[in-house]
Amino acid sequence: MSAQDLPSSSSEDDDIEQRFRNAGVVVPADRAEGAYAAARRLLAALHWLRKPRTAAAEPAHIFLAGDNRS
Numbered sequence: 357m358s359a360q361d362l363p364s365s366s367s368e369d370d371d372i373e374q375r376f377r378n379a380g381v382v383v384p385a386d387r388a389e390g391a392y393a394a395a396r397r398l399l400a401a402l403h404w405l406r407k408p409r410t411a412a413a414e415p416a417h418i419f420l421a422g423d424n425r426s
Contacts, residue, residue, distance in 0.1 A: 368396065368399075369392060372392055372395045372396065372399070375395070376391075376395075
């Protein structure tokens, strides 16, 4: 299944457009179809890349500068 084969909905495309706008990305008209398809594919795989968690659940103080223990 290619990125263009993923089904799209107008609300999903609106969300992607808003994400592009928030990031300051201006997609040229001739590349919009491919950019939206790539974004849909990335968003579909996002759950594999990062599990949802709150800031409180993020690990803190796991690296100490200058600590060279092996």
